[in-house]
Amino acid sequence: MITVNTRILKAEFEYFTPNTIKEVLHLLDQYGSDANVIAGGTDLLVRMKNEVISPSHLINIMKISEMSFIKAEEGWLRIGAATKWHEVVEFCAKDRKYTALYEASCSLGKVQVRNMATIGGNLCTASPAADSAPALLVFNSRVKLTSAQGERIINLEDFFKGVNLTAMAPNEIMTEIQIPSINNGMGSAFMKITRVGADISKISCAVALERQGDICASCKIAMGAVAPVPMKIDQANKIVIGKKVDASLVEEMEKKVSEEINPITDIRSTAEYRRKTAAILLKDVFWKAWHRAGGDK
Numbered sequence: 001m002i003t004v005n006t007r008i009l010k011a012e013f014e015y016f017t018p019n020t021i022k023e024v025l026h027l028l029d030q031y032g033s034d035a036n037v038i039a040g041g042t043d044l045l046v047r048m049k050n051e052v053i054s055p056s057h058l059i060n061i062m063k064i065s066e067m068s069f070i071k072a073e074e075g076w077l078r079i080g081a082a083t084k085w086h087e088v089v090e091f092c093a094k095d096r097k098y099t100a101l102y103e104a105s106c107s108l109g110k111v112q113v114r115n116m117a118t119i120g121g122n123l124c125t126a127s128p129a130a131d132s133a134p135a136l137l138v139f140n141s142r143v144k145l146t147s148a149q150g151e152r153i154i155n156l157e158d159f160f161k162g163v164n165l166t167a168m169a170p171n172e173i174m175t176e177i178q179i180p181s182i183n184n185g186m187g188s189a190f191m192k193i194t195r196v197g198a199d200i201s202k203i204s205c206a207v208a209l210e211r212q213g214d215i216c217a218s219c220k221i222a223m224g225a226v227a228p229v230p231m232k233i234d235q236a237n238k239i240v241i242g243k244k245v246d247a248s249l250v251e252e253m254e255k256k257v258s259e260e261i262n263p264i265t266d267i268r269s270t271a272e273y274r275r276k277t278a279a280i281l282l283k284d285v286f287w288k289a290w291h292r293a294g295g296d297k
């Protein structure tokens, strides 16, 4: 029997700790696809220990202060990609408009993980189960990608290209996440189903909506672990927009979501389970957001 010690990094690599974005970009241009950016390392080191990847150059971005910030300005909430999860939790606990993001942040790992891991790392891993993704998708977030050639901003839904695949070129890094300012009346929620308390999602869901009395004025739904990429649910939400919301309308939405998703069976769950729970999860998350938009806690 071959035993694998997953606690050691076997491959040798050169390690860099630049202080500026410019230095990172220079290193990426120099080493190309032989290099990997490392932030908190909570995803990357697992992949290196399991020998899924073995980069010959590691570029640590955690000393770069210009990549770690949370600022609300000019109609946007801007979050540096190297901002740690515990900082996102602390910010969202104060500014309760971003409830779905707050709930996703609090659910991400345990305190040890949130003290190391970053929001950019969660998105750049491009796991279909990344908890921040549904919460950021329902707020119509964008990401800023930077290379030595310049910057570009793309919608988050266009960033994910497949399991562990993104729209980022090898010489680009994510420098910022941008969330449009949220109206005070918006209600949002995030929930996930896991095997044990602190775990990657079997399935996750976020909803953000606005209401005018009993009418749903706007509604965005996104789900994780139901397709190769975290996805916006664009058909189910159309059922409620502009309508008087009641239990039968939400039931219609539940039926639609199971048709819209494309789940697989993997180590965490089965496609069948995911298809069935998607409807139930959506119902729970929708009503939570609905009551919040109406001023309830």
Ligand SMILES: Cc1cc2nc3c(=O)[nH]c(=O)nc-3n(C[C@H](O)[C@H](O)[C@H](O)COP(=O)(O)OP(=O)(O)OC[C@H]3O[C@@H](n4cnc5c(N)ncnc54)[C@H](O)[C@@H]3O)c2cc1C
Residues within 6 Å of the ligand: 036, 037, 038, 039, 040, 041, 042, 043, 044, 045, 046, 061, 081, 082, 107, 108, 109, 110, 113, 116, 117, 118, 119, 120, 121, 122, 123, 124, 125, 129, 130, 131, 132, 172, 173, 174, 175, 198, 199, 200, 201
């Ligand atoms: C015990 C444990 C529990 C976990 N629980 C959860 C959970 O509940 N929910 C969840 O979603 N995840 C969970 N994770 C996964 C992980 O913690 C998160 O995805 C985390 O946010 C990754 O951030 P990081 O800074 O550690 O990324 P890293 O591991 O440093 O990097 C991840 C990937 O992103 C790339 N990268 C990082 N930052 C950038 C950047 N700015 N620009 C370009 N590329 C970049 C790296 O090259 C690498 O490919 C867990 C992990 C562990 C070990």
